[in-house]
Amino acid sequence: MSPIDTLSRTESEKTAVQVAENITHLVPYSPGKPVAEVERELGITGIIKLASNENSLGPSPKAVEAMHQFALKMHIYPDARSFELSNALASALEVDPACVVLGNGSDDIIHLLGITFLEPGDEVIQAHPSFVRYEAAAILNNAPCHMVPLTSDWIHDLEAMAAKVNANTRLIFITNPNNPTGTIVSQEALDRFFECVPERAVVVIDEAYYEYAANREGYPETLRYVREGRNVVVLRTFSKAYGLAGLRVGYGIMPPDIANWLNHTREPFNVNLMAQEAALAALSDTEHVDKTVEMNEAGKQMLYRTFEEMGLGYTPTFANFIWFDSGKNSRAVFQALLHEGVIIRTGDIFGAPSHLRVTVGTDAENAKFVNALKKVLPLL
Ligand SMILES: Cc1ncc(COP(=O)(O)O)c(C=O)c1O
Incomplete structure (x- = not known):
């Protein structure tokens, strides 16, 4: 080991960071997976993100x-x-x-x-x-x-x-x-x-x-x-x-x-x-908010019908996302959907291992999610 290596190891040991005890209990926030990250990791394009309850109509x-x-x-x-x-x-x-x-x-x-x-x-x-x-x-x-x-x-x-x-x-x-x-x-x-x-x-x-x-x-x-x-x-x-x-x-x-x-x-x-x-x-x-809420209501109804047809339990929502029970391991469902270019949220981070949360998007996004879900669930 060279003197430089020894020096750097000793220095890093000496300066090992000591943080306040309570900080060691903090779990860093895990945001919805960004589209660009999935594109890089899987080499696919045309990905949609329905993971962070954003407004798919965009800003006002x-x-x-x-x-x-x-x-x-x-x-x-x-x-x-x-x-x-x-x-x-x-x-x-x-x-x-x-x-x-x-x-x-x-x-x-x-x-x-x-x-x-x-x-x-x-x-x-x-x-x-x-x-x-x-x-x-x-x-x-x-x-x-x-x-x-x-x-x-x-x-x-x-x-x-x-x-x-x-x-x-x-x-x-x-x-x-x-x-x-x-x-x-x-x-x-x-x-x-x-x-x-x-x-x-x-x-x-x-x-x-x-x-x-x-x-x-x-x-x-x-x-x-x-x-x-x-x-x-x-x-x-x-x-x-x-x-x-x-x-x-x-x-x-x-x-x-x-x-x-x-x-x-x-x-x-x-x-x-x-x-x-x-x-x-x-x-x-107000026009933009009204349009957003209208799109959300129509999207919700379409997704409810889909869950019902597929025999999946869901919780009627007052927001722009739906909590549903895939009946499968939510991580596996999440991963399979990623490969279909759809990012949603697993329920395991919330202590519900077969649940997932999907944001209601535009008609086209909702349709892409539904097609992907219908394709992957029977394979899991
Ligand atoms: C219930 C709830 N509160 C607060 C926030 C934080 O929102 P923001 O900091 O973007 O205003 C969120 C974001 O997802 C949320 O779901």
Whole structure:
């Protein structure tokens, strides 16, 4: 061994990275597999991705137009308070602008809630399976996260969640519609839940898929809890129905004192200028959102019919994805679909080994998925 080798080994041992204990429990987020990666790995083209609940219609054309216009302004910093966008959201939602906090995606707000509210000894409650970033916020802040199983119908079990509440409970996450199952909780269930929750706990209602559910019967109105002055944060995003996932704009609506503290903890320029302008334009593009929701409704019905014909169980959805039971190993189904140029999500990461989650796409994408599924399932 040369002196150089010896030196480098000793040096790397000396500098072995020591991270905080809680960080070693973090599982890096596993995003939907990118199209370019599958193209590289399998050498095929024409791949479709129905794995990340994106909007297959693309961004709002008004947002695209705004981005072209504002490209020439990229040498200036964004407005740190996202003044215009916050005000536009506040007036659309009929809340005070002081109730709105913008984030680099709603992920950012989840992160901010963790660092703002959690101290060692505090506890978090979430449903399982549900969105994985809540647990990450808990781990980052040394707070245990209680995972409360969904009911057998894949719905949040709010009674069981309420039973987990104690004096240390600080954050409670309710995902409505839930990801990955597309199910919702009712207004009555939420009202009953709030009767059991102490003031000290902040209840976060994650409505990332709000636009798909808003006009459906049974979907609760939750901003009223904020207006009533409860410690409630409602999360929404421009990533899903508005088709702006790549830009990263999400927001929370909450009582002004909570908003004030999140404004202390967030990065000053957490929403970039292009994102602020595009989101502002997208907000006025109701035509694009309506078209998106319409496409989703038609796609859902077609996929339901297919699952029924194939004898596969599925969960009726309030969002733009469907949770279905392939009856086979979900990893094997996922791999076989990849070879057919279709990327979806396995359920095993959510603890459901034969389930998968597919995003509802355009007619052509849905048809490609259905043909691929019909081809691969009998072979597995
Ligand atoms: C339930 C839920 N919440 C939050 C997010 C994060 O969305 P974004 O950070 O893009 O706003 C997602 C994204 O998939 C989600 O499914």
